[in-house]
Amino acid sequence: MDTLDLLMQGFSTALTPMNLLYACIGVLLGTAVGVLPGIGPAMAVALLLPVTYNLGPTSALIMFAGIYYGGMYGGSTTSILLNTPGESSTVITAIEGHKMAKAGRAAQALATAAIGSFVAGTIGTALLAVCAPFVVKFAVSLGPSSYLAIMVLGLLTVTAVLGSSKIRGFASLGLGLAIGLVGLDPVTGQQRLVFGIPLLSDGIDIVVVAVAIFAVGEALWIAAHLRRNKMETIPVGQPWMGKKDWRRSWKPWLRGTAFGFPFGAMPAGGAEVPTFLSYVTEKKLSKHPEEFGHGAIEGVAGPEAANNASAAGTLTPLLALGLPTNATAAVMLAALVQFGIQPGPLLFENEPVLVWGLIASLFIGNTLLLLINLPMAPLWAKLLQIPRPYLYAGILFFATLGAFSVNMQAFDLVLLLVLGALGFAMRRYGLPVLPLIIGLILGPRIEGQLRKSLQLSGGDVSGLFNEPVGVVVYILVVILLALPLFIRLWRKFRPQKPGAMHVEDQIHA
Amino acid sequence: MSQKTDAGTPASKGRSELGIAALLGAAGAVVLVDASRIAAPYSQSDPVGPRTMPLVIGVLLLVSAAALAVNVLRGGRGQAEEGEDVDLTHPSDWKTVLPLVGAFVLNILLIDAAGWVISGTVLFWGSVWALGSRHYIRDGLISLGLALATFYGFYFGLGIKLPAGILAGVL
Numbered sequence: 069m070d071t072l073d074l075l076m077q078g079f080s081t082a083l084t085p086m087n088l089l090y091a092c093i094g095v096l097l098g099t100a101v102g103v104l105p106g107i108g109p110a111m112a113v114a115l116l117l118p119v120t121y122n123l124g125p126t127s128a129l130i131m132f133a134g135i136y137y138g139g140m141y142g143g144s145t146t147s148i149l150l151n152t153p154g155e156s157s158t159v160i161t162a163i164e165g166h167k168m169a170k171a172g173r174a175a176q177a178l179a180t181a182a183i184g185s186f187v188a189g190t191i192g193t194a195l196l197a198v199c200a201p202f203v204v205k206f207a208v209s210l211g212p213s214s215y216l217a218i219m220v221l222g223l224l225t226v227t228a229v230l231g232s233s234k235i236r237g238f239a240s241l242g243l244g245l246a247i248g249l250v251g252l253d254p255v256t257g258q259q260r261l262v263f264g265i266p267l268l269s270d271g272i273d274i275v276v277v278a279v280a281i282f283a284v285g286e287a288l289w290i291a292a293h294l295r296r297n298k299m300e301t302i303p304v305g306q307p308w309m310g311k312k313d314w315r316r317s318w319k320p321w322l323r324g325t326a327f328g329f330p331f332g333a334m335p336a337g338g339a340e341v342p343t344f345l346s347y348v349t350e351k352k353l354s355k356h357p358e359e360f361g362h363g364a365i366e367g368v369a370g371p372e373a374a375n376n377a378s379a380a381g382t383l384t385p386l387l388a389l390g391l392p393t394n395a396t397a398a399v400m401l402a403a404l405v406q407f408g409i410q411p412g413p414l415l416f417e418n419e420p421v422l423v424w425g426l427i428a429s430l431f432i433g434n435t436l437l438l439l440i441n442l443p444m445a446p447l448w449a450k451l452l453q454i455p456r457p458y459l460y461a462g463i464l465f466f467a468t469l470g471a472f473s474v475n476m477q478a479f480d481l482v483l484l485l486v487l488g489a490l491g492f493a494m495r496r497y498g499l500p501v502l503p504l505i506i507g508l509i510l511g512p513r514i515e516g517q518l519r520k521s522l523q524l525s526g527g528d529v530s531g532l533f534n535e536p537v538g539v540v541v542y543i544l545v546v547i548l549l550a551l552p553l554f555i556r557l558w559r560k561f562r563p564q565k566p567g568a569m570h571v572e573d574q575i576h577a
Numbered sequence: 578m579s580q581k582t583d584a585g586t587p588a589s590k591g592r593s594e595l596g597i598a599a600l601l602g603a604a605g606a607v608v609l610v611d612a613s614r615i616a617a618p619y620s621q622s623d624p625v626g627p628r629t630m631p632l633v634i635g636v637l638l639l640v641s642a643a644a645l646a647v648n649v650l651r652g653g654r655g656q657a658e659e660g661e662d663v664d665l666t667h668p669s670d671w672k673t674v675l676p677l678v679g680a681f682v683l684n685i686l687l688i689d690a691a692g693w694v695i696s697g698t699v700l701f702w703g704s705v706w707a708l709g710s711r712h713y714i715r716d717g718l719i720s721l722g723l724a725l726a727t728f729y730g731f732y733f734g735l736g737i738k739l740p741a742g743i744l745a746g747v748l
Contacts, residue, residue: 121735233648249631253627259615292673294662297664457704457708462701462723468700472688476739478688492674493600495657496657526621
């Protein structure tokens with residue numbers, strides 16, 4: 069019961085008054101940014117990075133984790149009451165949730181979402197506590213060549229599997245990797261992409277890039293397309309559920325959790341696929357399939373649970389391998405690096421206080437979230453009425469402040485504007501921002517592992533394939549990249565399309 | 578930059594997306610030219626050297642530039658990002674974006690000389706105005722309040738000294 073001991077120690081870390089305070093701030097901020105349009109957990113964490121330098125890593129990460137989980141709760145409130153999901157992971161929730169709200173069952177929809185999120189988040193966090201040490205045990209024995217392979221897998225899957233256009237994904241990845249090159253080469257000290265500008269020789273701060281892409285780019289993009297007509301928010305009272313709602317919700321919660329966690333833990337799992345799978349499953353298993361499309365409570369309970377469980381799953385590769393698989397995790401990894409902590413499997417050994425304090429704080433944060441979201445949902449919904457000029461001016465204001473306070477250089481603000489314009493263009497032309505951020509963060513680490521591997525083998529390329537794990541991962545990479553090609557060939561010879569491929573049909577059937 | 582050249586019709590949007598391909602191509606070229614300039618004698622302790630990654634990334638950028646150009650010419654379109662407050666039925670509204678950028682630039686120019694309290698006030702007030710608020714006095718007071726609060730909050734709360742500028746003796 070080693071894990072249990074460590075977890076108990078984690079609770080003693082997380083329950084100190086200071087850390088408890090940061091967990092509270094985190095979940096409050098997280099719910100707020102989840103509810104507010106145009107601002108999500110990744111942006112919130114990026115904006116707070118510079119401010120948290122003086123906090124110490126444990127408190128900062130506890131706060132970030134609270135924001136991460138809180139964003140999920142807040143996001144579901146918005147998608148149920150407003151029917152315009154801010155994030156792709158809550159698209160499915162919006163389908164049934166908004167129908168329920170329109171039919172006067174907003175209270176039940178919010179309740180099943182919040183309680184389902186709590187159940188899934190708690191189980192997911194428990195699975196994280198159990199699984200992560202196993203992954204670590206397996207991973208500490210790996211050499212640089214296997215790490216290289218795993219990171220390449222993470223990079224390529226995020227780029228090629230998520231998002232609608234592979235070309236645009238790789239374009240975004242290339243931009244991120246190029247930004248990551250700027251500065252002095254860590255081994256030889258050679259200048260790369262510095263162009264004789266001394267301020268660039270330290271590289272471009274990840275905070276500046278993250279704030280530019282997530283905050284400035286987003287604010288400018290929304291400003292250019294700001295909705296003129298006011299959106300209608302459905303008024304809501306205190307969330308509650310009757311006996312029948314409980315009976316119809318608890319199984320979808322558990323099944324959603326079972327879908328969400330493993331997908332979140334996979335390099336390219338994300339939250340979209342499990343929420344969709346959960347929705348389809350609930351529709352198939354439901355005793356009231358006719359209600360689907362008109363506000364079926366199972367269609368909110370399952371996907372919401374899947375969404376939160378996948379959030380917990382995402383933390384497994386982040387903490388155990390140093391591999392981020394979504395935007396918030398990527399910014400959290402950047403935070404670790406800023407604090408001078410080396411991410412990777414040694415994290416559990418070197419920073420047990422931080423890791424287990426963080427995991428324990430997830431249990432606490434999740435409980436706090438249920439407590440603040442269930443009775444206070446109507447209050448949170450009021451946030452939607454904030455005048456938009458103040459909201460978006462505020463995002464620009466705090467983005468500027470955050471980026472400036474890192475180095476106190478006006479030059480960073482020039483970079484912020486240029487990269488913000490890039491973020492604007494990427495949103496307009498459908499380039500996903502996730503590959504850019506992941507490429508920026510993993511690029512230099514991949515280069516480091518590549519050079520270490522070949523250094524060990526004395527320049528012999530076979531040094532890249534000297535561990536079975538690495539070879540298996542490369543085979544996976546090849547399969548993943550070749551899979552669409554096979555599917556296309558398969559379709560060519562088998563013209564009738566398999567029904568399961570049609571997301572839209574399934575939802576609207 | 579009139580609104581007509583913007584995402585008004587699908588055809589014009591298609592052509593403008595080639596600009597992204599050009600940007601990627603230019604970025605790839607810059608990365609490759611920069612890499613070719615790096616002197617990297619072979620060394621046993623670092624067989625990969627500082628040039629390999631830039632070469633790979635430069636090629637990746639050039640290939641995606643070419644692929645994107647082909648995709649666009651064949652009628653492929655990137656999907657503009659949606660969101661709660663985003664209404665894609667009207668084209669990009671430069672009358673909002675350009676003043677926003679203006680406020681941002683003004684802040685960059687003022688922040689060191691005039692100090693954060695003044696430049697931050699200008700930034701927030703200008704942004705709120707650009708976004709359509711016309712409560713000049715209320716907005717001005719809120720802007721000044723925010724700038725002052727962050728200045729002192731950072732100073733006392735975080736120990737970060739934002740530039741005081743011309744108000745150095747006053748604050």
